[in-house]
Amino acid sequence: MTPLGILLRGAGHEPAHYALVLATAAAAIGRPVTVLATNAGLALLRRDTPLLADPREALLAGRGVAGIGTLLEAANELGLRLIACEAGMRAEGIAPGDLAEGVEVAGVVTFLESVGSGGLLSL
Template sequence: MTPLGILLRGAGHEPAHYSLVLATGAAAIGRPVTLFATNAGLALFRRDTPLLADPREALLAERGVAGIAALWEAATELGLRLIACEAGMRAEGLAAPDLSEAVEVAGVITFLGAVRDGQLLSL
């Protein structure tokens, strides 16, 4: 199947949540998925992600929609490749120990190499 690359650069809960919705959905139907986060999008990859405290998480739970925690668990179980942009990390003042264990640190060349001729989405 065609690889899917998702570039998460947007700040906040909504782009982070939907990047996981798209990524886990694609992986569930057998597509290889690489989720690449940079700058403000790196909040999703932080070990202490502030996104879990966002009020939308409780609202999603009330409405029976999977939140970031459930989608993150699914993403790791489905074997998504999670890459934190090293330049974006420097821009945000983050270091590798600040990130979740499932996340690798690499650059845009690694991301583009993983996706190759596949589809790219940016959120």
């Protein structure tokens, strides 16, 4: 199937949540998926992601919707490629040790190579 690349640059819970919704859905139907997070979007890939403490997590759980925690687990199980943008990390003062386990540090060229002629989404 055609690869999907998702660029997460937006801050906050909503873009991060929907990036994971799209990524895990695409992976579940067999598409190879790469998520590149940069700048404010890097909050999703931090070891201590503040997004899990966002009040929307409890709201979503109460309504039977998978939250970021559940979707991150699914992303891992589905083999999504999660990349933290090296330049974005420098811009935000994030060290490689601040990232969650399994997150790759690379740049835009690596991201684009992984997607090839596939689709790109930006959130």
